[in-house]
Structures are given as structure tokens and as C-alpha cells.
Amino acid sequence: MGQTDSKFRGHLEGGRFIMTLNERVFEQPMLFVRHGLQGGQYQVQWSKVGGHLVLEAPPVNSLAGVEIPQGVNGTSPILGRFPILPSGQDSSFVQVDLTDFILQAPISWQRNLPKSVDRKRSYIEGVCNLENEVVIGTKSTVIQKGKDISSDVDFSFYVLPKPIRPRLFDHRMGFFSEDILDVLNHRPKPAVASIMRWHLEKKNKDLKLSEPLRSIVFYLDPSTPEKWKPYIRAGIMEWQPAFESAGFKNALEVREFGPKDSLFPENAMARSVIRWEAEDSVRKERHSSSTVSKIIDFRTGEILKADIIIGSIEDLSDRYFVRCSPMDPRAQVYPFPDDLMGELIQYVTAHEAGHAFGMKDANYGEYAYPFEKMRDSHWLKEMGHTPSIMGYARHNYVVQPEDRIPPSLLIQKVGPMDHYQIQWGYQEIQDVEMPKDELPTLEALVLQQDSVPWYRYNLNQYEKIGPATANNVMDNDNPIESTRLGLKNLERVMEILDRMYRKESLDRSILKNSYYDALELWYAEMQHVLSLIGGYSIQYKSIGQQGAIYRPIDRTDQEEALYFFMQQAITPPDWLANPNFLVDLRFSTHPDELLGYQQKLVQKLFDPHRLKRLEWMEEALGYEGIIEQFLMKFQSTLFRLTDTRDRRSLALQKEFITLMVKVAQEEMEQSTTLANFGYSEMTKGLFMKALISLQSDLKLALDSDIDDNDIGHLKLCLRELKKVTIVK
Incomplete structure (x- = not known):
């Protein structure tokens, strides 16, 4: 696909990749991208030095007011130096051979170390010239841990658009900053930065709710099984009401690849794709779990492209089974029926979509949700059992079978905290010129956390400070009672497993894995109770906000937690330690996964x-x-x-x-x-x-x-x- 009036373009000549550049692109910001790799980007610029072109990755001056270094350990590397080729073209154009650079250059892509490339078994398959982009498709063979691995690897050179006005980072909100690998993303501290977000701008700025000039569009991978496409689409569209909270109608679209789209390479910057990698992830070197790969404009935090990768889906059913099978008959057969499996795929798609919109994995107000509402169908329909889909609360195991809660209300969904976050990050603030001019409007939104406790975000940390930082459990304001009810359901899970094994000939490997999943959930619940001991509730604050950031858990609650913890962790119930089916699976006390978890809990108590x-x-x-x-x-x-x-x-x-x-x-x-x-x-x-x-x-x-x-x-x-x- 050619470009008639392009600043740069590429072509193959005898198997060599030749790049043609107009002098107008020299010293201009451009991205060099290795697709399919988180952090696989450099902001680069070309310069002419004598008879060579030099490709450099200098520090990026963010419009938030910070300098972002590139390369390993903050270096600003020269990525390549290429002799200018003789050419009969217009003297304003120059040509360089980038073949060896693309195939074999020892570039460190952020956290990913260079791999040993076998040049004889690697080659460039094709080049595509698009508007402001050249995509280079390669077949790369690398030697990794003594194994030869061949795969398709695409690269792009992409001219950056005009920078948008950034939204300034606030450590009290759950957005990534423009530099996803910077340390401030992993520590709850004030910092100068821009948040990651898409560029959304209203068509009609006078309307409270307007369509954007350009929607956020995701394309469905053609290899996605047809039966799962409606659920994946629904996972994306769960976020539509959240963007309405920010003033945007029809902000999201999910499309199939049409005839014209087939002209574009799979990894073109103009396409964000929901990739299906679940079917053969066991046999191929692919993502074992779902994730998101984003390309960012470091100058502003603008998300230019975000691919959602749906990896292995087996763990979705495993986690749901040990939490919700007593309340959902569909989960009492293996494999799950398609409607239930589809709902779980929708859930994981919605979670990954949050990352694609700029939000972090973290805790989002879970500890503030009232325990007594966790079995109330009206509350669950309106508010969900957890404020956000971005936390690892998982599914509702507090509900009891006698509550007769519809199973659709057990699965984690986009919640009120997500609406709040999107409103803060995406609402268009008019009649301002500089990013700092937005701060009064944004601060008013942040201060809603004073009166709405489930709007309080806190970042997952190495040190689990309290129940608000728990993972893999259904958190609310009463961890002990939640665990007590959760254990009732876990006992029912053991009975269901035994019945499926005895009456339905459940495969022994599935039975064993389900038992291990049950132990893992028990361990998470014990840690949840343990988090009360020496624990704090958390509300991040900035200068001028009164009150403590960390408030200790009441001493009597800590004493109750210790008593409950000792009851359960020292002598676990017999239905967990020795379920009926276990005697058919074991011939030894080794390994003893339950004992291993008990020992870890003792260590964690005295951490x-x-x-x-x-x-x-x-x-x-x-x-x-x-x-x-x-x-x-x-x-x-x-x-x-x-x-x-x-x-x-x-x-x-x-x-x-x-x-x-x-x-x-x-x-x-x-x-x-x-x-x-x-x-x-x-x-x-x-x-x-x-x-x-x-x-x-x-x-x-x-x-x-x-x-x-x-x-x-x-x-x-x-x-x-x-x-x-x-x-x-």
C-alpha cells in the first residue's frame, strides 16, 4: 500500500528493507514500535550526520513538566547509525538500508532483554505504507533457553500526532502515568506526570452528553470463536455508561474486520484489536493469561493503541467454581455450559478493557461496601458486590443458596467506582488552556472520596497494610463474617466435588486441581482476616486535606480477627483437610498443600x-x-x-x-x-x-x-x- 505524499515510506528490494525519508521528518518525534510487547516502544528522532542517518531515543519532555528517560537504567541510546544510500530521487529524500537493524539490532525493549536472533533463519516478510506509518512484518527465529523459537514479529515507524492537552496525574486516582514503567506507578505518592487516557473530544460542546469526534474502537480478532464474540463485545460495552458519566455518548465501538480492513496489517497503529489467544496457548509461546498491550504518547499520556489479549480461559471456570457453584447449578457440571463460560469471558474482557482505558490493577473502595448488602439482590443489581471491576475481588461467595440471588449478580462487573474514575479521567473541561487550569474541577471530584468511602482508591503494594488491600477475596466492611459465610460455601463445594466424582465420573486431574483451587481460596480468606491484625483503613490525601491517611483497625476487631484466625488456621475444618474424595487421590502425606499454607500463615502473622x-x-x-x-x-x-x-x-x-x-x-x-x-x-x-x-x-x-x-x-x-x- 503506497503513499503518494509521504514524509517517509519503505519497500523491499531484493529481500532488503529500504526506508526512504524526507528531510522534513528529521528531528521530528516519531515512535519506533515492536508490536505485541508491553513497553515495546521508543520515541525516536532521525538526524543527518555527514553521510549517515542516526536514529536516537532522546529523553521525552512530557507536557506535564517532567523529562522521561528512555532505554535501560535511564539511558538515552543511539539505536542505530546507517549509511545513506545513493539515490536518483529528489535530493530532499534520503534512503537507508534498515534490514539488519530490524532483524538483529540488540535493542532492549524496556524490561525485556535482547534475545539471540538467528539471522540465517530470520527475514522480512513484507512492508506496508500507511498514513503516517510504515509497518514491517518479519519472521524471527530466536534462541531462548536453548530452544529455537520462530514467530511473527511486526515493527512500526509512526509519526506522532499533534500533542493533546494532558490531564495531570493524581495519586488519589487509579490511572497509570504516561510512563507505564516508572516507579510512581507502583507507589502511592504525589508526582508530576500525566495520566494515560484516550483523546476524546465532544462533537457538540454545548451538550451535557455528546458523541465524541472520534470514538474508541476495538476490532475483534477474526480467529475469535463466533460463540464468544457477543460476550467479548458486551465486556467492552459494559463501560459505555461510565463514559456517559464523563459526558460522552457512544464513546465505544466494537467492530469486525471488514474487506477494507484486510488491507491493513494486523498490527497497524490505527487498529486496536481484541486478540484471541486462548485456544492454543498451551502449545505456543503466548500469554498464559489475559493482558493489555498499549502504545502511549509519552509527551501527553495519550493512548494511541491498546490491544486486549484474551489468554487462557481455564482459570476463569476454576475460580468461579470454588466461589459460586453452590449458588449456580450451571457450575456443577464440567465443562461449564456456553452461557456461563461466556459471562466469565465477558468479565475478563471488561477487566482488561479498564486497563485499555488507562486504569491500574488496584483496590477500589472494596472495604467500604456494607456487608449486609452483599446478599441484597436490589443492591447487587444497582451497585454490584464490589465497587470496581479493576480490583481482584473476584466473584460473590458471600451469597448463600437460600438467598436465591440470580447467578448473573454473582459475577464481578463494571461498578460505580469505575464510573467515578472514568468521569475524573475523561470528562472534557472547557475554557481552560493549561493542564493546571483543570485542577479545581478535578479536585472537586476527588474530594467526593470524603463522603463516598467506596470512591477511595489505594494501590496494591508489597506490604498489605489492611483489609482494603486484600486480593482474591470478596471484600467489604466485615471480613470476618464474609469469611465465615465463604467457608460455608466452600464446604458445599467439597460436597459438590465429591458428588461429581462419585456419580458423574469427574476426571481425577480436574478433581485434584479443583481441590487445590479450594485450598488457595481458603488461604486467601485467612489472609483477609489476618489483614485486620495490625491493619489500617486507607484514604490517600493531598496537601490541604485534613485527617489521617491511615486509620488503625479498632483493637477489639483485631482481637476478634486473631481469635477467628487461630480457630481456622491452626485446626482447619475436617471437610477441608480430609474431604471424602481425597483418599482416592493420595498415597502419601506428601505433598501437603494445606500444611504449606498453614505454615505460611504463621509466618505472615509474625511478619x-x-x-x-x-x-x-x-x-x-x-x-x-x-x-x-x-x-x-x-x-x-x-x-x-x-x-x-x-x-x-x-x-x-x-x-x-x-x-x-x-x-x-x-x-x-x-x-x-x-x-x-x-x-x-x-x-x-x-x-x-x-x-x-x-x-x-x-x-x-x-x-x-x-x-x-x-x-x-x-x-x-x-x-x-x-x-x-x-x-x-
Whole structure:
């Protein structure tokens, strides 16, 4: 496809890729893109240096007022230097051979390291010239981990459009910044940046609700099975009302590729595609889960292209089964019927669409939702069981079968928080010239978080600060009762699994995987309860906003959480530990996934981050003696003499002693970089005090009238305690 009046174009000449450039493109911003790779872009510029053209990726000056470096470790690399070829064309045009550069240049695409390309087995398949873009299709063979992998890899050179007015980043809202790999995307801090968003502009600026000059359009991958297309389309269109909140009618379109579209390469910048990679993801090197690949104008944060990749869909049914099968008969057969599977594909499409609109994975007000509404069909229809589809709340397992809630209301959907986020990010603010002039209007929206708690966004972090940061659980303002009801349903799931196995000949591998999924959910629910201990509620604030950012969970709620946690985590219910079908699947106690989760939970209870939060509660917030109270309560509960046949309890006792000894001996890693992640001297002292008490209790127990079977275990525990010198 040719360009008659182009600033640049490409063609193949004897298998070589020749680029022709007009001098007008020199020093002008352009993108060099490797399609299908998150972060696969450089903003580049061409310059003429003697008899060569130089392609450089200089720092980008964002209109928000920051300089964005490119390349690895903030470098601004020269990507290539090419001799100008002799040409009989107009002297304002120059030609260079980019074949080897495209096929073999050792470019680091952000987090992705260069791969070893086999040049003899790699070649350029074709070149397509489009308006402001040249697309180069290649067949690339790389050597990765000793394996040869051949795949189609497309590249583009793309002239950037006129920059739009950016919307300034606000750490209280859930949008990515223009540089998706920058550290500010992973820390809740004020920063100078622009948010990622599409360019939407009203056709009629006088109307409250107007169609945009140009809609956001997604194309369906032709390889998508026909039966799933309506559900994928519905997942995108779930967001239409959210854009209406921002003042845009018909802002979204989902199209099929038509005859004219077939003239465009699959990866042209002018097309955002919903790609179907679920069918053969096992056999090919493809995404194992769904994701989004975006191309961004770093100057403004404008999203130029966003491909939604639908990866493996097996985990969709697995997660839904262990959460909702007691309330949805469709989920009690394998495989799921198409209507249920389609609804789950719609859900994952809607989630990924949120990323395509610029929003992050995070927590969006879940902890503020009222527990008593989670079984109310009217609330669920209007508000959903979670405020946003962008959090990992998953599906509603609090509902009980007797509630008779329609199954369609169990699945996570676009919610009120999503409408709020899109309104803040996309509404057109008129009669302003500079990005900072928008701030009064935007601030008024942000301050709605003061009165609407489920509008409060917080970023998922390495340190889980409280219940508002939980993942993979259905969060609301009562994690304990939610977990209690969730466990009731999980017990029903075990019964359904046993019935399917006994009566319907469920495949053993599916049975085993479903059991592992159930254990994983149990583990997530235990962590949810655990998040109350040393936990805070969160409301990000900026200068001028009054009140605390972090508010501690009430002490009585923390005490209740510890009691519930000990009940469940030390001695899990028998229906989970030893379901009826398990005896047909196992020949050994190894591996014991449940015990592994129990041991992790003990470690998480006494994680140094949690203990330091409890220390702060003691020092500054009046929670006097809370660490010692919790430590001694857990220790006394764990070491009540148990039947020695309860091997998991015995293993937890040993795990607890080993952890305590390491802390007291200061054997935990204490390098310079990890010093802040270790235990404080205060905590070490409390652990030593607890060890002294435990040693005394164990010795008294040995002198008492106990079962002979317990003697050996107690002596093993005392031997472990001898590893630390206890000064009396």
C-alpha cells in the first residue's frame, strides 16, 4: 500500500528493507514500535550526520513538566547509525538500508532483554505504507533457553500526532502515568506526570452528553470463536455508561474486520484489536493469561493503541467454581455450559478493557461496601458486590443458596467506582488552556472520596497494610463474617466435588486441581482476616486535606480477627483437610498443600512489617501491649496439648519455635538493603520473653501425666529451643 505524499515510506528490494525519508521528518518525534510487547516502544528522532542517518531515543519532555528517560537504567541510546544510500530521487529524500537493524539490532525493549536472533533463519516478510506509518512484518527465529523459537514479529515507524492537552496525574486516582514503567506507578505518592487516557473530544460542546469526534474502537480478532464474540463485545460495552458519566455518548465501538480492513496489517497503529489467544496457548509461546498491550504518547499520556489479549480461559471456570457453584447449578457440571463460560469471558474482557482505558490493577473502595448488602439482590443489581471491576475481588461467595440471588449478580462487573474514575479521567473541561487550569474541577471530584468511602482508591503494594488491600477475596466492611459465610460455601463445594466424582465420573486431574483451587481460596480468606491484625483503613490525601491517611483497625476487631484466625488456621475444618474424595487421590502425606499454607500463615502473622505496624499502634495510637498480648495468646493456643496424631498441629508448633529462635538469635537476613525489613529490638525482646515462658511450660508438661506419644514431640521442641541461649 503506497503513499503518494509521504514524509517517509519503505519497500523491499531484493529481500532488503529500504526506508526512504524526507528531510522534513528529521528531528521530528516519531515512535519506533515492536508490536505485541508491553513497553515495546521508543520515541525516536532521525538526524543527518555527514553521510549517515542516526536514529536516537532522546529523553521525552512530557507536557506535564517532567523529562522521561528512555532505554535501560535511564539511558538515552543511539539505536542505530546507517549509511545513506545513493539515490536518483529528489535530493530532499534520503534512503537507508534498515534490514539488519530490524532483524538483529540488540535493542532492549524496556524490561525485556535482547534475545539471540538467528539471522540465517530470520527475514522480512513484507512492508506496508500507511498514513503516517510504515509497518514491517518479519519472521524471527530466536534462541531462548536453548530452544529455537520462530514467530511473527511486526515493527512500526509512526509519526506522532499533534500533542493533546494532558490531564495531570493524581495519586488519589487509579490511572497509570504516561510512563507505564516508572516507579510512581507502583507507589502511592504525589508526582508530576500525566495520566494515560484516550483523546476524546465532544462533537457538540454545548451538550451535557455528546458523541465524541472520534470514538474508541476495538476490532475483534477474526480467529475469535463466533460463540464468544457477543460476550467479548458486551465486556467492552459494559463501560459505555461510565463514559456517559464523563459526558460522552457512544464513546465505544466494537467492530469486525471488514474487506477494507484486510488491507491493513494486523498490527497497524490505527487498529486496536481484541486478540484471541486462548485456544492454543498451551502449545505456543503466548500469554498464559489475559493482558493489555498499549502504545502511549509519552509527551501527553495519550493512548494511541491498546490491544486486549484474551489468554487462557481455564482459570476463569476454576475460580468461579470454588466461589459460586453452590449458588449456580450451571457450575456443577464440567465443562461449564456456553452461557456461563461466556459471562466469565465477558468479565475478563471488561477487566482488561479498564486497563485499555488507562486504569491500574488496584483496590477500589472494596472495604467500604456494607456487608449486609452483599446478599441484597436490589443492591447487587444497582451497585454490584464490589465497587470496581479493576480490583481482584473476584466473584460473590458471600451469597448463600437460600438467598436465591440470580447467578448473573454473582459475577464481578463494571461498578460505580469505575464510573467515578472514568468521569475524573475523561470528562472534557472547557475554557481552560493549561493542564493546571483543570485542577479545581478535578479536585472537586476527588474530594467526593470524603463522603463516598467506596470512591477511595489505594494501590496494591508489597506490604498489605489492611483489609482494603486484600486480593482474591470478596471484600467489604466485615471480613470476618464474609469469611465465615465463604467457608460455608466452600464446604458445599467439597460436597459438590465429591458428588461429581462419585456419580458423574469427574476426571481425577480436574478433581485434584479443583481441590487445590479450594485450598488457595481458603488461604486467601485467612489472609483477609489476618489483614485486620495490625491493619489500617486507607484514604490517600493531598496537601490541604485534613485527617489521617491511615486509620488503625479498632483493637477489639483485631482481637476478634486473631481469635477467628487461630480457630481456622491452626485446626482447619475436617471437610477441608480430609474431604471424602481425597483418599482416592493420595498415597502419601506428601505433598501437603494445606500444611504449606498453614505454615505460611504463621509466618505472615509474625511478619516484621505487621509487627512494626503494631509497634506504631502501641507508641502513637494507644494500643498498649498489643504485640505481647497477641504473641502470648497465639502461643498458648498453639501449644495446648494436642493429640499427636494431629501431625499438622505438631508441624505448626515446630514452625513457630523455629521462627521464634531465628528472630531471637538475629539469624534473619540483616544486610544493608534489607535492614528495614527485619525485626526491631523491641520485638526480639518480646520473642525472647515468649521463648522463656514456652520453655518453662514445655518442661512442666513433661513432668505432668501426659500421653507417652506426646513425650517425644515435647522433647524435640525443647531441643529446638536449646538453639538459643536463654539467660535466666
